Amino acid sequence: MSTAARASGLYIDGEWRDAAGRIEVLDKYSGEVLADVAEATPEDAKDAIAGANRASERPLEEGERARILLRVADLMEERADRLVDDYVGETGFLEADARGELRRAVGIYRLSAEEALRIAGEQVPLAATPGSENRLAFTTRVPVGVVVAISPFNAPLSTVAHKVGPAIAAGNAVVLKPAENTPLSAINVVRAFADAGLPPGLLQLVCAPGGVIGPALLDDDRVRFYTFTGSTAVGRVIAAGAGLARTHLELGSNSVSIVAADARLDDVVRLVATAGFRKAGQVCTSVQRILVEHTRFDELTAALADRVAGLKAGDPRAAGTDVGPLISEASSRRAATWVETAGRSARLRVGGERSGSVLTPALLAEPPEESEVLTQEIFAPVVSVVPVRDLDDAIARVNAGRYGLQAGVFTQDLDRAFHAARSLRVGGVMINDTSSYHADAMPYGGVKDSGHGVEGPRYAVHDMTDPRIVVLNLRRPQ
Known part of the structure; x- marks a missing residue:
């Protein structure tokens, strides 16, 4: 099946949608059209957030998250040749780059699966607080809810994995917006999640330029976390518009x-x-x-x-x-x-x-x-x-x-x-x-105009969960 025949840029609540607007994906060397991808509208973006919000109210059990992430990794390995072909065409990178990044992405999903099983809180010592001598306190970590993941063109497999893998491992629902000039890799990843049995709504896909759907993604209080990799200029826009939602911003550099x-x-x-x-x-x-x-x-x-x-x-x-x-x-x-x-x-x-x-x-x-x-x-x-x-x-x-x-x-x-x-x-x-x-296992991020927050499944899962304190007021047995 050709790339063009199977490509679609809009996946909402478990269904691939068509759209009037189209995005042409070009071969970056020859300039030929590789695919014709459905372009999301602001209304589609709102639908995706609404569906993700509904799905986030029914978070998966940790073991099921791990199972799905491991299955995604397996499917990507099985489909390696197709993923590599699409990757080389839409990025212009070498096949060696494509296969190397595919290996990284597979590893990131497997690391994320492990972290899904390690999510844990801690006991909080209260004995030194007057009046709390009989209380036992501990924290649990719960999903933040809806995560918007905005990925760049230069790492359309591994950066998507660094955003989507930990978010799913943490129990969240994700709205993924890939770079509009390299959407095919993201489409392939979303297909793998669907085939791995991820319930509808937990991963939504909206392909469109940021100028088209960016405001709709930002202007929504149902989103609790934004993870973005891209330019410092766009990062500033996201930071200004995110409101009370947390952000991870991996921005420009001059290394x-x-x-x-x-x-x-x-x-x-x-x-x-x-x-x-x-x-x-x-x-x-x-x-x-x-x-x-x-x-x-x-x-x-x-x-x-x-x-x-x-x-x-x-x-x-x-x-x-x-x-x-x-x-x-x-x-x-x-x-x-x-x-x-x-x-x-x-x-x-x-x-x-x-x-x-x-x-x-x-x-x-x-x-x-x-x-x-x-x-x-x-x-x-x-x-x-x-x-x-x-x-x-x-x-x-x-x-x-x-x-x-x-x-x-x-x-x-x-x-x-x-x-x-x-x-x-x-x-x-x-x-x-x-x-x-x-x-990929290490904390990775910058300071100053290079942003804030870190990637790495262990660290991202922690950031994409909230601590919830539980306090027991215990009495001596009679």
């Missing part, structure tokens, strides 16, 4: 890896060649800046230039391709402009040539401090190398920036490593690795 004078440069080059350019640099933690102590600047820049020059950009389905297209020609055009502007003053430039949505991997040395490549999130296969006086100079530059997601620090000195870990104002510090390292 840095710091290279100390004693670092093993072979490791830096090898890791940056992947972490700076995988998924065409369209990863929140992609290495965008390298701050290297000035005594190693020339050596590192030359070695990176040789490595980057050997990366091949083009058709993601072709053998030997290292970097596929960006999500759109507009994104490629913007990134190329930033590279061109910075490159007028940079001492060294590799790549940066554009053909349609493809941008060849670029390396810039010493771009101007005020340039976009150093101050904004480029979300493209572009890495800039900047010399610094010492480790403290590098730390000060990172802390002065607006973003704070993750940072990498390369050094063989344990004292310097711990100094950096304690001083950097970011959500995560990776020692002898790049900013891009991410294990």
Whole structure:
């Protein structure tokens, strides 16, 4: 069955709906239409919230949540080839990226299944409170209710898993809005949940641009939790409109890896060649800046230039391709402009040539401090190398920036490593690795303009439940 024949962007109360409005899903390399997806209206969004609210009043038992999540993981493995085909087409990423992210998503659903069985409260000591000597108090954790999950284009399997998996594990109902240019992966996931036996209403799907249904999703007191991954600008809108609902916001970044004078440069080059350019640099933690102590600047820049020059950009389905297209020609055009502007003053430039949505991997040395490549999130296969006086100079530059997601620090000195870990104002510090390292079981999130809250099934399940205190007034038996 073709992608177009089985695609639908609207799943409400256990039924796939059609719609007058349509979203064309394009192959990001060829530009051909892959699918024609139903576009949700604001009224559809309200229907989805209403249905989720009704379903949330009948939360599943913990064991049933775990069973369904494990079955979803199994179904995704069984359907791997179809999921990978859709993923490569709608994202433009390599098949290796698709299969790697599919493995991650399967693992996230299995981790979420385990967390469904671990939800527990704690005993609260009251004996020291006068008049409470005979009371026994403990907490339970209960679902928050309706969760709205808004996912980005650059990780349409794993980020959806990080939002939907913990929400279902916690006993909530979910309204999922995927990025409108990569909805096919989300559709496949929702089908897996339906086939796994998830009761109607507990997972709703509304595909549409944020400008179309965003206000309807935000302006509803029945929603108790928003989990969003995307730009800082949109994150601010969600934070302002969420009211009393809790939010998890994973926003923009301009991730840095710091290279100390004693670092093993072979490791830096090898890791940056992947972490700076995988998924065409369209990863929140992609290495965008390298701050290297000035005594190693020339050596590192030359070695990176040789490595980057050997990366091949083009058709993601072709053998030997290292970097596929960006999500759109507009994104490629913007990134190329930033590279061109910075490159007028940079001492060294590799790549940066554009053909349609493809941008060849670029390396810039010493771009101007005020340039976009150093101050904004480029979300493209572009890495800039900047010399610094010492480790403290590098730390000060990172802390002065607006973003704070993750940072990498390369050094063989344990004292310097711990100094950096304690001083950097970011959500995560990776020692002898790049900013891009991410294990799905760990808490993952940022500070400053990179947002707040963390992903990771254990931590997300906790955030997506409320503590309920239970107090027993006990008497001595007669």
